[in-house]
Amino acid sequence: MKKLLKKLxxxxxxxxxxxxxxxxxxxxxxxxxxxxxPISQDLYATLKAPGTSEHILGTDQLGRDMLSRLLYAAxxxxxxxxxxxxxxxxxxxFIGMLSGYFGGRTEWIISLVTDTFIAFPYYLLVIVVxxxxxxxxxxxxxxxxxxxxxVYARVAKPLTASMKNSEWVQAAKLMGYSDFRxxxxxxxxxxxxxxxxxxxxxxAALLVAIVTLGYLGIGITAPTPDWGSMISEGQTLIGxxxxxxxxxxLMVVYTGISLSLIGDGLADRWR
Amino acid sequence: xxxxxxEKNHKAESxxxxxxxxxxFNKSYRAWFIRALFRSLTVIVLVMIAVFFIIRLVxxxxxxxxxxxxxxxxxxxxxxxxxxxxxPAGQQFIVFIINILTSFDTGISIKYGVSCRSLVLxxxxxxxxxxxxxxxITVVLTVILAFGAAMHRDGILDHMIRIIPAFTEGMPxxxxxxLLILFFAVKLGWFPVGGVGSGGTAFWKSxxxxxxxxxxxxxxxxxxxxxEQLIEVLDADFVVxxxxxxxxxxxxxxxxxLRNSFVPTxxxxxxxxxxxxxxxxxxxxxxxxxxxxxxxxxxxSNRDFPLVQAVALYCAIFVVIISLVTDMIAHRAxxxxxx
Amino acid sequence: MAAVSGGTMTDSVLAIKNLKIFSNENxxxxxxxxxxxxxxxxxxxxxxESGSGKTLTLRSLIGLIPEGVxxxxxxxxxxxxxxxxxxxxxxxxxxxxxxVKQLREVYLAHHGALDAxxxxxxxxxxxxxxxxxEGAKNAVGRKKSGKEAECDKWIxxxxxxxxxxxxxxxxxxxxxxxxxxxxxxxxxAMALACEPExxxxxxxxxxxxxxxxKQTVELIKELQSEYGFAIxxxxxxxxxxxxxxxxxxxxxxxxxxxxxxxxxxxxxPKDSYTxxxxxxxxxxxxxx
Numbered sequence: 001m002k003k004l005l006k007k008l009x010x011x012x013x014x015x016x017x018x019x020x021x022x023x024x025x026x027x028x029x030x031x032x033x034x035x036x037x038p039i040s041q042d043l044y045a046t047l048k049a050p051g052t053s054e055h056i057l058g059t060d061q062l063g064r065d066m067l068s069r070l071l072y073a074a075x076x077x078x079x080x081x082x083x084x085x086x087x088x089x090x091x092x093x094f095i096g097m098l099s100g101y102f103g104g105r106t107e108w109i110i111s112l113v114t115d116t117f118i119a120f121p122y123y124l125l126v127i128v129v130x131x132x133x134x135x136x137x138x139x140x141x142x143x144x145x146x147x148x149x150x151v152y153a154r155v156a157k158p159l160t161a162s163m164k165n166s167e168w169v170q171a172a173k174l175m176g177y178s179d180f181r182x183x184x185x186x187x188x189x190x191x192x193x194x195x196x197x198x199x200x201x202x203x204a205a206l207l208v209a210i211v212t213l214g215y216l217g218i219g220i221t222a223p224t225p226d227w228g229s230m231i232s233e234g235q236t237l238i239g240x241x242x243x244x245x246x247x248x249x250l251m252v253v254y255t256g257i258s259l260s261l262i263g264d265g266l267a268d269r270w271r
Numbered sequence: 272x273x274x275x276x277x278e279k280n281h282k283a284e285s286x287x288x289x290x291x292x293x294x295x296f297n298k299s300y301r302a303w304f305i306r307a308l309f310r311s312l313t314v315i316v317l318v319m320i321a322v323f324f325i326i327r328l329v330x331x332x333x334x335x336x337x338x339x340x341x342x343x344x345x346x347x348x349x350x351x352x353x354x355x356x357x358x359p360a361g362q363q364f365i366v367f368i369i370n371i372l373t374s375f376d377t378g379i380s381i382k383y384g385v386s387c388r389s390l391v392l393x394x395x396x397x398x399x400x401x402x403x404x405x406x407x408i409t410v411v412l413t414v415i416l417a418f419g420a421a422m423h424r425d426g427i428l429d430h431m432i433r434i435i436p437a438f439t440e441g442m443p444x445x446x447x448x449x450l451l452i453l454f455f456a457v458k459l460g461w462f463p464v465g466g467v468g469s470g471g472t473a474f475w476k477s478x479x480x481x482x483x484x485x486x487x488x489x490x491x492x493x494x495x496x497x498x499e500q501l502i503e504v505l506d507a508d509f510v511v512x513x514x515x516x517x518x519x520x521x522x523x524x525x526x527x528x529l530r531n532s533f534v535p536t537x538x539x540x541x542x543x544x545x546x547x548x549x550x551x552x553x554x555x556x557x558x559x560x561x562x563x564x565x566x567x568x569x570x571x572s573n574r575d576f577p578l579v580q581a582v583a584l585y586c587a588i589f590v591v592i593i594s595l596v597t598d599m600i601a602h603r604a605x606x607x608x609x610x
Numbered sequence: 611m612a613a614v615s616g617g618t619m620t621d622s623v624l625a626i627k628n629l630k631i632f633s634n635e636n637x638x639x640x641x642x643x644x645x646x647x648x649x650x651x652x653x654x655x656x657x658x659e660s661g662s663g664k665t666l667t668l669r670s671l672i673g674l675i676p677e678g679v680x681x682x683x684x685x686x687x688x689x690x691x692x693x694x695x696x697x698x699x700x701x702x703x704x705x706x707x708x709x710v711k712q713l714r715e716v717y718l719a720h721h722g723a724l725d726a727x728x729x730x731x732x733x734x735x736x737x738x739x740x741x742x743x744e745g746a747k748n749a750v751g752r753k754k755s756g757k758e759a760e761c762d763k764w765i766x767x768x769x770x771x772x773x774x775x776x777x778x779x780x781x782x783x784x785x786x787x788x789x790x791x792x793x794x795x796x797x798x799a800m801a802l803a804c805e806p807e808x809x810x811x812x813x814x815x816x817x818x819x820x821x822x823x824k825q826t827v828e829l830i831k832e833l834q835s836e837y838g839f840a841i842x843x844x845x846x847x848x849x850x851x852x853x854x855x856x857x858x859x860x861x862x863x864x865x866x867x868x869x870x871x872x873x874x875x876x877x878x879p880k881d882s883y884t885x886x887x888x889x890x891x892x893x894x895x896x897x898x
Contacts, residue, residue, distance in 0.1 A: 256441010
């Protein structure tokens with residue numbers, strides 16, 4: 001039994017990857033798998049529970065097919081999740097590296113900014129920006145660019161700081177390499193693995209944020225299907241048709257688990 | 272709480288039998304405290320400035336929002352004047368600062384027409400009670416479960432604690448809330464589906480599910496952190512010394528192990544608190560609780576500047592105070608941090 | 611369950627037969643069946659390289675086995691009155707506790723006076739002061755119980771005896787602001803507070819400066835003749851062991867390769883490994 005558990009722990013990376021892959025494939029292939037259009041309503045077939053009709057996962061209160069809605073929502077939500085991470089990921093790592101490498105005043109200023117951001121109610125900022133740019137995908141991108149870099153900076157800084165005094169950095173300096181080159185070619189590749197591990201967890205958190213905004217009505221808006229708005233629409237019928245809210249939630253949890261497993265697996269591997 | 276500690280410190284100093292090295296410690300502690308206080312105030316000011324300007328970037332004219340799209344031009348203009356919206360931003364800012372310093376108020380709410388401070392005071396107690404309850408649940412469960420896992424390493428509890436966070440991390444707060452409503456309110460009927468009850472028991476009862484929802488998100492990472500610390504400490508040399516001296520295990524745990532372990536977890540918890548402010552917003556929406564979260568949300572959608580500022584100020588102060596207090600506890604418990 | 615001193619087979623204050631220590635990971639054998647028998651007042655040295663299982667053996671004797679390891683044995687003569695001192699003196703003390711306070715705690719715990727120490731305050735109150743860095747002891751205006759007065763007296767005398775700075779009584783300090791030698795002596799004081807019949811020493815001199823090493827060894831020997839406890843002294847340094855002990859046991863890869871009286875062992879080592887150890891002792895070259 002213990003051995004089985006051990007094997008399981010060692011293969012977390014693969015399990016996570018497979019899970020994620022399945023979802024991504026299903027999302028990409030959505031137009032081919034789903035026989036129904038996610039937005040077309042069929043008021044003669046409303047609120048069919050899963051497994052009771054040709055709609056495999058049932059329909060919602062407007063007769064829209066749940067399966068297609070879920071998969072199309074996956075396309076949107078996952079795409080936003082990945083794309084919105086790009087800028088914060090890179091900028092955060094660089095800010096962290098600069099802060100850790102140069103120390104002194106650079107570090108002091110950056111840490112003061114960091115503290116301010118932390119004290120700032122996160123969702124306040126998110127909501128404000130969402131209103132600023134009009135609800136929708138833009139808001140998410142902009143907000144995340146403003147606050148998303150924090151996590152990566154916080155990971156990169158101590159790593160860089162501890163590497164700064166190591167022998168090979170000193171050697172590189174003696175050889176006359178510029179600071180910039182040292183940071184990019186020596187330090188960055190060593191910071192990257194840890195940052196990627198954090199990326200996995202962060203993406204899961206970002207997905208939750210996207211879905212939360214959808215729930216609050218200020219994220220991805222109708223008619224584009226989004227797991228968050230699906231949950232919100234299903235809330236009133238939670239007693240009679242719980243699947244309306246549960247299914248999209250499960251999708252989010254599923255994605256979160258797979259990302260988490262990948263992150264754990266990578267962390268174990270790169271320790 | 273902290274005053275009591277300081278008071279007892281002074282009394283200990285006068286009690287000449289084995290005083291600890293108090294004078295040196297107190298001095299460096301005081302120096303640190305002043306610096307931390309200063310830094311906290313700076314942060315509050317920065318947050319206020321940021322909020323002030325950001326909310327004004329949101330498109331939409333508040334006067335129009337209040338009076339409606341088809342209101343009379345003159346009326347709109349009059350309202351704008353009344354709210355100082357016609358002044359340049361810089362001047363508005365000065366009025367704003369003066370207002371805060373004198374009456375500790377950010378102005379009159381555009382939408383509700385009453386002092387923002389009174390609105391905040393009206394809605395804050397609910398939110399604070401909610402946070403308090405959830406913190407209580409969080410701390411108790413975290414300590415018990417982390418301790419259990421650390422003491423019986425590789426046992427069932429331990430494995431569960433290591434696996435479960437992977438699941439809960441991906442769970443949106445509101446979805447968890449909905450699940451809880453589904454099981455405990457709808458199916459089992461133990462708790463109300465939403466809203467805030469009035470009067471003693473009903474009040475707290477209605478806050479249970481929301482509090483559990485909040486705690487649910489906080490607990491797994493905290494347990495992980497505390498467990499790691501506990502394991503590290505439990506294996507340390509000095510614990511063996513204490514055990515070798517046959518000091519009862521319970522005493523070793525409370526007096527030595529716990530104190531050496533809890534600081535990083537405490538830090539994590541205090542960072543979580545900032546996200547908690549947003550967390551209450553969502554939870555309040557899910558459970559239809561009328562608290563600060565809802566107030567904030569409405570304020571933003573109504574472009575109600577003063578109210579948004581008031582809530583943001585309250586949040587920032589709250590977070591900063593919590594950080595300061597946890598820092599104080601941490602520095603007192605572990606004097607090494609002062610260096 | 612104290613051992614009986616005096617009498618036939620149980621002149622032993624501590625003994626264990628066929629001790630085996632296994633690692634929890636794949637049940638690897640760390641110590642493969644050793645016998646230890648310690649008589650009243652004697653000093654046994656256990657010499658071996660790092661990894662030979664010396665520390666684990668000591669821990670098994672006192673019953674404080676670390677995580678990741680399990681043991682088995684055929685027979686054990688236990689003793690409640692065992693104390694232990696450790697290799698890294700600073701780490702052997704709680705970094706967040708001033709040293710005299712720790713010493714006091716050990717004394718009072720051993721003499722069954724813990725409740726007096728704790729005082730009758732609410733848990734919440736104690737918890738807060740705990741976090742504040744004070745012991746639960748600092749209650750205002752409480753009369754000191756008899757045990758505490760004894761404790762104070764004892765501490766004063768033991769600190770004098772061990773040449774610890776008297777200033778500590780007035781201004782207690784944390785372990786990190788004391789030298790290694792001083793921390794080690796605090797550790798010894800804590801051990802003595804338990805009135806041991808056996809003192810287990812886990813390489814207590816290894817982490818100390820050479821001059822301090824000699825002082826510590828001499829101190830322990832003096833204390834042994836004063837208090838009359840037995841000693842088990844673990845070290846990788848044969849020279850120190852021979853200074854300290856009547857009997858030496860050589861441990862290699864978890865087995866006893868040779869055992870005997872110190873003088874005999876040094877003069878005429880039978881096992882090759884022992885020979886190697888004896889030969890590798892560096893001596894100061896003869897001065898002309």
